[in-house]
Amino acid sequence: CTEMAFEDVAEGDELYDAICELWGTDVIHGKTANFFDFEDVIRRDEASKIFTRWFGYVTVAYEDTPAAEGTFSDVEATDSLAYYVEVADGEGLVTGNTDSMEVDGEVVSESTFNPHDAITAQEIADALKEILGDNTAGEQLDEDGYVSEDSMTRGSFVELLYGLSR
DSSP: OOSOOOTTOOTTSTTHHHHHHHHHTTSOOOSBTTBOOTTSBOBHHHHHHHHHHHTTSOOSOGGGOOOOOOOSTTSOTTSTTHHHHHHHHHTTSSOOEEEEEEETTEEEEEEEOOTTSBOBHHHHHHHHHHHHSSSHHHHHHHHTTOOTTOBOBHHHHHHHHHHHTO
16 A cells, blocks of 8 residues: 555554455445444444455446445435345345235335345355355464454455465
């Protein structure tokens, strides 16, 4: 990096190179323009963006991503990560759910994504198995002590992806 945007990421930090590379290639953004927030959990919508950009499913500049189609009732089409959510779901990386309920005697289906929920270690392993074609990431998560329902911090998620690319 020639210049780091995040005040909480300093040269010499353990994750500096990983964050620098992913930020420099427009794969990640911070919680704010100046703050990355290592310790916050990675959300399902954020992971969708990172997966689709890092692994080449979406190659247009962040500001040029097309409008979302509104596939999920809990993801506004105007949400800045909505397009990535739809691509990730369409590619089978991070998927939504179809919920059925009875309304006035009629069964109604609704597709939801739970975009602001923390993504679980199992969902991360499943996505990376789909992308990489093997269970390398799942094995790494096991070695790191994650169990399937655990969430992962933003810093750990970036570290995992960066490590897999080396």
